[in-house]
Amino acid sequence: MGAGHGHRLHFHGHSVVHRAPAHLKILLLLGFVLTVVATPREWYPVFGGYLALLLGVVLLARVPLTYLLPRMVVEVPFLLFAALMPFVAEGPRVALPLGGWEVSVSESGLMAAWGLAVKGTLGVLASLTLAATTEPTDVLRGLQRLRLPDLLVQIMGFMIRYLDVVTSDLGRMLTAMRSRGVDPRSPRHWPALARTLGALFVRSYERGERVHLAMLSRGYDGRLPGDAR
Amino acid sequence: MTPVLEIRDLAFAYPDGHQALFGVDLHVHQGERVALLGPNGAGKTTLVLHLNGILSGETGHGDGSVAVSGLPVTKKNLLEIRRRVGVVFQDPDDQLFMGSVRADVAFGPANLGLKGAALEKRVLDALDRVGMADFADRPPHHLSFGQRRRVAVATVLAMEPEILVLDEPSSNLDPASRRELADILRDLDVTLLMVTHDLPYALELCPRAVVLSDGRVVADGRTYDALTDEALMRAHRLELPWGFDPRTIAVDSLPR
Incomplete structure (x- = not known):
């Protein structure tokens, strides 16, 4: 019960991203996540763009990736579910080379897994970035300003x-x-x-x-x- | 002179039928420091919850009256009563519920309508009186237990109460924090009612003691007299810690 230890998600800093008003960051996060979710999953290069944008923000915030990545374990259950989908889904099957083996998986399942994994990862990384750059009390104040x-x-x-x-x-x-x-x-x-x-x-x-x-x-x-x- | 606290013939039974208080009479005058002693289950907490109207005849089956500086404790007067009576609860985690020490201390006075610079001043004054002004921006759960207890006292001081009621102020504190809190309480210029099992603490801080047992006041007088009355102590399950004898304490070091 000692003093000390900060919030587990917050990374102390004074960058532009840290200093930006919390309600603005919340709105941007919401907008970003909605856009990512609404993007058709076949537009592969676009997701690369999203990732580059996100990494740019992380770089600007000077939060080390080694700080964010271990905190992404919350996503693991979803990734496991995504990894299962190609095997259990119905529809036309394709052969997937996997370390010398040819595995037959469902094509639609594979697409769904890709969509879930990429959208989930982008969403989690974006949320962690918000959490790392904004104190929980500021998030609350931001939500309040947004009339929640x-x-x-x-x-x-x-x-x-x-x-x-x-x-x-x-x-x-x-x-x-x-x-x-x-x-x-x-x-x-x-x-x-x-x-x-x-x-x-x-x-x-x-x-x-x-x-x-x-x-x-x-x-x-x-x-x-x-x-x- | 109107007493700060005037309890008359207070009786109370909980809705489940358990009778906790049987006609308690108690007057506390301005500037007094009173220790409320008694074994577990004597009704001390029930009595404390009556002082600011959390419990009353309206919530259970009760009788009698409580008045603070002449103002009766009734539903209509609750906000003013709660300003006048500051209760510090036993577990500081129950008392400190906001995100920062500053916000927590500001909670009470802001509910009373204070704003802006006046509120800020009130908060810093209260924190200063308990020596916690440097911690204003820390979240309460990052403080040590003793520091949290002191902030809990500040949250109540910030409402400028006429009487400060402390429930077991020394519980769970290490000896150094216990002494620091005693120093703070001794220097406060406020009427004090302190519920405690810590009899040496009562002797150190409160000239007057009231012993509550089975929902009745069984003794009301000098703390020194109560603690040296062996028949009274034995009859009401009060015991001094091993090796502690009030008679060996120099008379002029007792509080007056």
Whole structure:
């Protein structure tokens, strides 16, 4: 519970991209992602252009790629799904040379996999770039300036604030499980893990009630005061 | 003179039927520092939640009245009551819910309608009083536990309360943070009600102690007298830490 450690996604810096107003960056990200998603997947060179544009922004922000790439693991489940598609999809099949072997895969599945992988990767990289160059509180302020309903902004704010608290709650519960000879990773002990997660939910819910009490005690009336942000 | 806090014949039962308070009477005058002592389950927290109207006869089955500087605690007066009574809860993670220390301390006064430079000044003054002004732009969850407890005190001080209510201020603090907080609390010029199990802390900071047991006030007098009354202590599950004897403390080092 010491002091220090910044947000895991934010990369401290003072570049043009870091200093740009948050609401502008959010709009650009949204525009970029929508454009990428709407681009027909057969336009291969265009995706190269998108990637070059994105890498240009990353370069301008002076965020090292070695910082962004490891954080792209969130995308792995989608990539696995994409890799499966050529094998399970129907339709005309093509032979694909794969390290001396000829593998017969579905042509439409292959296209779908390509589309999913390239659009997903571009989207994740763009989002990580926003996260790396913008403090979470600035993202919230940006969303607010974009007139996102206040309630949603409040909920996201609390999520950012309490993520570390809840994660460390979970960490302590897992340590306690291990200390009593239960390995949370072993499927044999998944029932115990499930009960722990249930307990974590109840704990967090009760914390929510206590936080609400503390807010009421300081005159909260349903709206976060604008000046306090 | 109107007491800052006037509790009359306060009784309360939770909606599930559990009766927590049976007719509590308590007056606290301006500038007093009072320790509220009692074993677990004595009703201390229930009493604290009545002071700013979180609980009242309207939410459960209750009787009696609470008034702060003459203003009765009722739904109609809640906002003003919550300005006058500053409650610091036990877990600072419950109290600090905004993204930065500055925003958190500003939350209360901004709810009271303060804006701009006046708000900024109020926030920095409050942080200064607990020695945390250098941390204004840090997110609360990046502070140490002792620092978070101090910021929690500042969030309440920023509302300029007439009475500061602390729930277990010394719990979970290491000895150095515990002493630093004591130094801060001693220097605050504010009426104080401190709920605690830490009897040496009560003796160090509060000249007066009120003992609550089973929802009743069973003693109200000098803290020194309560802690040296062995029959009273034993009857209400109060125990001094091993090796601590109030009688060995020089009389002129006790708070007045």
